[in-house]
Amino acid sequence: MxxxxxxxxxxxxxxxxxxxxxxxxxxxxxxxxxPGVLFQRRADRLRRLAPGHPLSAWLEFVTLLSETQHALAAAPLSAPATPQAQWRRDLEALRKRLRGALPIPAAEALDALPWTDADALDGLAARLTAGALRPDDLAATPFVAAALQIAWTRHAGGLDAxxxxxxxxxxxxxxxxxxxxxxxxxxxxxxxxxxxxxxxxxxxxxxxxxxxxxxxxxxxxxxxxxxxxxxxxxxxxxxxxxxxxxxxxxxxxxxxxxxxxxxxxxxxxxxxxxxxxxxxxxxxxxxxxxx
Missing domain, CATH: 3.90.1670.10 (FdhE-like domain)
Known part of the structure; x- marks a missing residue:
């Protein structure tokens, strides 16, 4: 090596x-x-990688998510919460910021999440992080992933190494x-x-x-x-x-x-x-x- x-x-x-x-x-x-810089720098890197790439459409979509993650992660929290509880708040904030910016299929997948069922959302998050998704989970997983990353990165950034x-x-x-x-x-x-x-x-x-x-x-x-x-x-x-x-x-x-x-x-x-x-x-x- x-x-x-x-x-x-x-x-x-x-x-x-x-x-x-x-x-x-x-x-x-x-x-x-x-968390104040990570997601913006990711978006910048994705923007450089996307042109001419076979997965350019997907890289551009994740660029949009990363820029939205940056806006949320860099903003102060209204109230302290554990990542397990905070990620659902971040998911809702992500939904509001992305309104009108998504292709119709992606917007429909985001709206179709079980917004009023915290247990169902937490179950989806658990399956995602365990790599055990069900077929009906797939469409909305990028948004769940983005929200989980915001909450956990904010948490990690506040620790003492x-x-x-x-x-x-x-x-x-x-x-x-x-x-x-x-x-x-x-x-x-x-x-x-x-x-x-x-x-x-x-x-x-x-x-x-x-x-x-x-x-x-x-x-x-x-x-x-x-x-x-x-x-x-x-x-x-x-x-x-x-x-x-x-x-x-x-x-x-x-x-x-x-x-x-x-x-x-x-x-x-x-x-x-x-x-x-x-x-x-x-x-x-x-x-x-x-x-």
């Missing part, structure tokens, strides 16, 4: 900012998200227990070659050793795969011991990368390794429909 080469310090700072992570001493076991324990072999997020959407391999300075896994729900990042499979811990049967001829930042780390894979994103290739955006844009790589028999470790809430 090759190590990334060094990149200018300014590019490293830009990469951290693009991921919406608060600055701090590196390497650090945990990096918490900055020094009080969060994260072993260097942790498989799930130390803040919310969510699955990683991808890992980012950093370049330059004292973080050169380090891998941080990024939560697809609350956007916390935590350091994970590169010498072991994230899923099973095996160190001798992992390899990196890429689409032939592709020059983007995405690679797939595959493990022949447990037949799993996780997307890895190389910061040296795209200092402005965003784990969720770049995972979406490299979906063809997931298809490639999936056809090879490798099951995904990661979970991108905006790819739930593809699953």
């Amino acid at each position: 090759t190590q990334p080469t060094s990149a200018p310090a300014a590019d490293i700072a830009d990469a951290m900012a693009a991921a919406g992570l608060q600055p701090g001493r590196s390497p650090a076991p945990v990096r918490l998200p900055d 020094s009080g969060i324990a994260a072993p260097a072999t942790a498989v799930t997020c130390p803040v919310c227990g969510g699955a990683p959407v991808a890992g980012v391999i950093h370049a330059g300075s004292d973080i050169s070659g380090l891998r941080y896994l990024h939560c697809g729900l609350c956007h916390t990042a935590w350091h994970h050793v590169r010498s072991a499979c994230v899923s099973c811990g095996e160190g001798n049967r992992i390899s990196l795969r890429a689409i032939e001829g592709a020059d983007g930042p995405a690679r797939a780390e595959t493990c022949d011991a447990c037949q799993s894979h996780l997307k890895l994103l190389l910061a040296e290739k795209a200092p402005d990368l965003d784990p969720v955006a770049d995972d979406l844009a490299s979906f063809a790589l997931d298809v490639l390794v999936g056809d090879g028999g490798y099951a995904p470790i990661g979970l991108n809430l905006f790819l739930a429909q593809a699953g």
Whole structure:
């Protein structure tokens, strides 16, 4: 497995900012998200990735959601609440802000959610984060995903990283227990070659050793795969011991990368390794429909 080469310090700072992570001493076991900038920078990254992309319509749709997420996440809360309760408030606020901006099928899917049944909404959210959606869930899941991300990212951003324990072999997020959407391999300075896994729900990042499979811990049967001829930042780390894979994103290739955006844009790589028999470790809430 090759190590990334060094990149200018300014590019490293830009990469951290693009991921919406608060600055701090590196390497650090945990990096918490900055909800005030994360979603806008994601929207900016998606806007650069979308033109000419085979999934351009979907990337543009998620751009719209990301911009709406930014407006809500950056605004002060009217009253404190747990993420489990707050996400439904954020869903309602998302609905209001998107009114008139969505294609008719998407607007109808949003309106069809069980707005008066909190238990039904929470059940849908639980199925989404567990990767256990039912066919009738699919149309509305992007909006549920967006609201859940707002609530949990706001929560994570208000924590103190020094009080969060994260072993260097942790498989799930130390803040919310969510699955990683991808890992980012950093370049330059004292973080050169380090891998941080990024939560697809609350956007916390935590350091994970590169010498072991994230899923099973095996160190001798992992390899990196890429689409032939592709020059983007995405690679797939595959493990022949447990037949799993996780997307890895190389910061040296795209200092402005965003784990969720770049995972979406490299979906063809997931298809490639999936056809090879490798099951995904990661979970991108905006790819739930593809699953």
